Amino acid sequence: MFRIKEIELREVQLPLKEPFRISSGTSLQRRILLVRVTDAEGTVGWGESVAGALPNYCPETIDTVSLALQKWIAPRVLGKGFSDPREIEPLLSADFRGHKMAKAAVEMACWELAARLAGQSLSRFLGGTRESIEVGISLGIQETPAQLAEKAHQALEEGYRKIKLKIMPGSDIEFVRAVRERLPQAPLMADANNAYRLDDWETLRQLDEFGLVMIEQPLAWDDIAQHAELQRRLKTPVCLDESITGPRQAQAMIDLSAGKIVNIKPGRVGGISASKKIHDICESSGIPVWCGGMLESGVGRAHNVALASLPNFRIPGDVSPSSRYWKKDIVTPEWTMDRNGRVKVPVDRPGMGVEVDLDRVEDLTVSCVVLN
Ligand code: OSB
Ligand code: MG
Numbered sequence: 001m002f003r004i005k006e007i008e009l010r011e012v013q014l015p016l017k018e019p020f021r022i023s024s025g026t027s028l029q030r031r032i033l034l035v036r037v038t039d040a041e042g043t044v045g046w047g048e049s050v051a052g053a054l055p056n057y058c059p060e061t062i063d064t065v066s067l068a069l070q071k072w073i074a075p076r077v078l079g080k081g082f083s084d085p086r087e088i089e090p091l092l093s094a095d096f097r098g099h100k101m102a103k104a105a106v107e108m109a110c111w112e113l114a115a116r117l118a119g120q121s122l123s124r125f126l127g128g129t130r131e132s133i134e135v136g137i138s139l140g141i142q143e144t145p146a147q148l149a150e151k152a153h154q155a156l157e158e159g160y161r162k163i164k165l166k167i168m169p170g171s172d173i174e175f176v177r178a179v180r181e182r183l184p185q186a187p188l189m190a191d192a193n194n195a196y197r198l199d200d201w202e203t204l205r206q207l208d209e210f211g212l213v214m215i216e217q218p219l220a221w222d223d224i225a226q227h228a229e230l231q232r233r234l235k236t237p238v239c240l241d242e243s244i245t246g247p248r249q250a251q252a253m254i255d256l257s258a259g260k261i262v263n264i265k266p267g268r269v270g271g272i273s274a275s276k277k278i279h280d281i282c283e284s285s286g287i288p289v290w291c292g293g294m295l296e297s298g299v300g301r302a303h304n305v306a307l308a309s310l311p312n313f314r315i316p317g318d319v320s321p322s323s324r325y326w327k328k329d330i331v332t333p334e335w336t337m338d339r340n341g342r343v344k345v346p347v348d349r350p351g352m353g354v355e356v357d358l359d360r361v362e363d364l365t366v367s368c369v370v371l372n
Helices: 062-077 086-092 100-118 124-125 145-158 172-181 196-208 224-233 247-255 270-282 298-309 358-364
Strands: 002-022 025-039 044-049 130-136 137-138 162-166 189-190 239-240 260-264 289-291 342-344 367-370
Touching: 002 062, 002 100, 002 358, 025 062, 025 100, 044 100, 044 298, 062 086, 062 100, 062 367, 086 100, 086 270, 100 124, 100 298, 124 239, 124 298, 137 145, 145 162, 145 172, 162 172, 172 189, 172 196, 196 224, 224 239, 247 270, 260 270, 270 289, 270 298, 289 298, 358 367
Parallel strands: 137 162, 162 189, 239 260, 260 289
Antiparallel strands: 002 025, 002 367, 025 044, 130 342
16 A cells, blocks of 8 residues: 655756667657656655657657646646555546556556565566566667668677667668678567558568568558558568557557557556556467667666566567666666676566666756655
8 A cells, every 4th residue: 555645757868879860850868757756654666758859759748748747647646545556557547548658657656666665576566577688779770771780780799689770761671681681690670660651562572571570660650550451461570669559559459460569668558557458468369579668767777677577578678778878877786788688687676676876867857846
């Protein structure tokens, strides 16, 4: 049983080590909204909103998340007693549409708090079974095919177990071909972030010949039906990311055969309860899932690692070590990857398993709101 007494919203800005370019835009630095919930006894739980600065991945942004949290989400949660974090998701869904990334940030912080109260690691509290997670890297769009091939080669040397290539019209076939020729056996995949249409069949047909593990979100961000048409024509499994905004969309993907793999990002689907539901729906239909990433700080990464320890996360997740994106993360210890491309699940510490470096967070803070 816990009662939420305070919710702190804090925006920090972290410069990325290198620009990250996807088909819909380029990020140079990350504006991250951290959420800290505190219960009546003073136990805290941390969450992180994965919304970006611009609505170019989904309609939410860090600014809409902040607004939704202050105006509608915090008032529903503050002062309420919960016997289980599963009660948060229905409370935030009743007559309250969308704003999943905002809801997720608080819902996930409450799960973390509840895991601490239970004296269990977040992983085990969620039903996770793995000791470590296989890691995939996501490589942004590069200037030339040769540069991309070099980056992919380096990533494989570092131990990464899956290499995702961001693609867009004009930076696709030649780029993927260069990587495939350099790394004939590597587990490669492509992520288009909505960049194609069914009319682009000539390109999609050529992509189908590179032995990719999957092609992620080739068509529109909110589409399922056209992906079904595309999947009928492709040998390569289609994986949906943006289109899966909750359990119903995952079920629709399965019912319509619109894809064979689901990328679960807890922020995108409204939090941990929804992620677990999607995990279970997919598991019962023989659909593997994997954990996507959104350039998270060590806080969001902790949640992703815990979630990815569930049994049906059977494909390497985008849970790169802290050093892939940040000169210095905001948690200790930082997230690291071993030579075999694995991140350890911290099963022997209560909660998310890392501590927030409060001094560093204070230095990086650009705004802070305390709600109670
Ligand atoms: O589509 O998976 C995506 C980053 C920002 C927006 C969308 C996506 C991504 C990534 C990053 O691919 C993966 C990571 O965090 O390592
Ligand atoms: Mg994606």
